[in-house]
Amino acid sequence: MLPPMAIVRPEQPGDDDAIAAILRAAFNDDSEADLVERLRGSESWVPELSIVVQQEDQLVAYALLSRVTAGEANALALGPVAVLPDHQGGRLGGALVRMALDRARSLHFDCAIAIGPPRFLESCGFEPATAHGVTTQVRLPQDAFRIFQLQPGVIPEGPVLWPDEWSDS
Numbered sequence: 001m002l003p004p005m006a007i008v009r010p011e012q013p014g015d016d017d018a019i020a021a022i023l024r025a026a027f028n029d030d031s032e033a034d035l036v037e038r039l040r041g042s043e044s045w046v047p048e049l050s051i052v053v054q055q056e057d058q059l060v061a062y063a064l065l066s067r068v069t070a071g072e073a074n075a076l077a078l079g080p081v082a083v084l085p086d087h088q089g090g091r092l093g094g095a096l097v098r099m100a101l102d103r104a105r106s107l108h109f110d111c112a113i114a115i116g117p118p119r120f121l122e123s124c125g126f127e128p129a130t131a132h133g134v135t136t137q138v139r140l141p142q143d144a145f146r147i148f149q150l151q152p153g154v155i156p157e158g159p160v161l162w163p164d165e166w167s168d169s
């Protein structure tokens, strides 16, 4: 559940510095802020799915869903997701991700792929991707590779391929 007075909304012009600050504080480096900057200028970007939580006049959390290739499915990748350190542990991150997924469903996307902490992703409803036969050429811990079905029964048949913007080289 969201704290009282908090609103969830797509990012607006002028939010980018505050979003970068949330990402730097949560991840303790620049990598995720740089990733969002690369994605923002790319074909993967879906403006409605770059979502912030605003509490009074401060942005306190951020989640991004952007396009990813996964066979014929109309698929998204979740990430980054970040909550300002002094707001973590209060269920804000999970609530934000679930709202972002609802918005993606209403935009008719089929599924969302994520790589991240299994317990957090599980609390948002993500299931192990490999259990559904979803593959990727990226090497990662199986439990961290997750899928959320937005339209029942639509599972990607091809491997998940992240756009070049996800690579920082």
Ligand SMILES: CC(C)(COP(=O)(O)OP(=O)(O)OC[C@H]1O[C@@H](n2cnc3c(N)ncnc32)[C@H](O)[C@@H]1OP(=O)(O)O)[C@@H](O)C(=O)NCCC(=O)NCCS
Pocket (backbone or CB within 6 Å): 026, 027, 079, 081, 082, 083, 084, 087, 088, 089, 090, 091, 092, 093, 094, 095, 115, 116, 117, 118, 119, 120, 121, 123
């Ligand atoms: C991860 C993050 C977005 C979670 O947001 P939050 O508001 O702190 O988390 P919530 O209170 O909604 O937690 C929901 C569940 O996820 C778990 N969880 C939260 N952060 C976790 C983490 N880093 N690793 C594993 N589990 C985690 C919680 O224990 C809780 O589990 P429960 O339902 O079994 O009690 C936030 O802590 C954060 O910004 N962390 C740093 C950035 C990061 O690691 N992002 C990766 C997300 S894919």
